[in-house]
Amino acid sequence: MxxxxxxxxxxxxxxxxxxxxxxxxxEAADDPFERLVTSIVNQQLSVASARTIRNRLFETCDITPQALLQAEPERLRNCGLSRQKTEYVRNVAEAFLQHEWTRASFADLNDEMVIDALTDIRGVGIWTAKMFLMFALGRPDVxxxxxxxxxxxxxxxxxxxxxxxxxxxxxxxxxxxxxxxxxxxxxxx
Known part of the structure; x- marks a missing residue:
């Protein structure tokens, strides 16, 4: 029970x-970067629209920082990402590479510290950071x-x-x- x-x-x-x-x-996601990209795709969209765009993106590209930075922006937009979300996804990819972030990178940070680190990235707000805490890191009290x-x-x-x-x-x-x-x-x- x-x-x-x-x-x-x-x-x-x-x-x-x-x-x-x-x-x-x-449960925590297997890949925190992939989960953060998912949260960006989901921003301000209906569940159905977000799922369609996410499926196209994941079928078209490897969801790694390197692959998303190497992909032509037009290729990302053809998946359904707006110009703005294309920029945001690439900003997140740059931050993950620059900081060499992994799940272990966030393990010793409290929730507020994770939110602060993520919201320094253009395109990541409080909602996106909280989705990351819940679904990427599996934090229990968000x-x-x-x-x-x-x-x-x-x-x-x-x-x-x-x-x-x-x-x-x-x-x-x-x-x-x-x-x-x-x-x-x-x-x-």
Whole structure:
């Protein structure tokens, strides 16, 4: 059985999801760079649009810093990336090469330090950095209130509230806010 959340509303939703689909789990990605590129592709797009562009990009290019820097920008744009996202992907590739980042590079950094390092890259904002913490590094206590799906899930379960109130509610989920977020995305539909 799962460890319960000390929140009756969230726990009831978790129990429903478990009964229907089994448990949700958060795992670190095999390749942090690839996961960061995925987050950039996903920025401000519908799930379906992002999936289509991501699939084209991953079929067309090796998703490594070297390969994305060597690819002609037009080739990346032909996958569906805008000029701006093409620049952002290349900026991330340059940063990974310059800093020689690997998963181990981030292991001793707390969440805020990782966010600070990543948001120094043009094209990586707080949302993207939090997605990296959750899905690239598997950090357990991230609450990405910047995400529309998270806010929609909060509204579905708790009613209308502002981001500040959502953060207050999420505080009771520490140190497992990342897992709670997976269930919020399910609540959003």
């Amino acid at each position: 799962h460890d319960p959340f000390d929140d009756d509303i969230l726990q009831a939703h978790v129990d429903d999801v478990w009964a229907t689909n089994g448990p949700l789990a958060l 609450f990405p209130v910047e995400d529309l799906g998270i806010r929609n899930g909060m509204t579905t379960l708790y009613g209308e509230s502002d981001r500040s109130r959502m953060r207050e509610i999420a505080d009771s989920w520490r140190p497992r806010r990342s897992l709670a977020s997976l269930y919020l995305w399910r609540a959003a539909g």
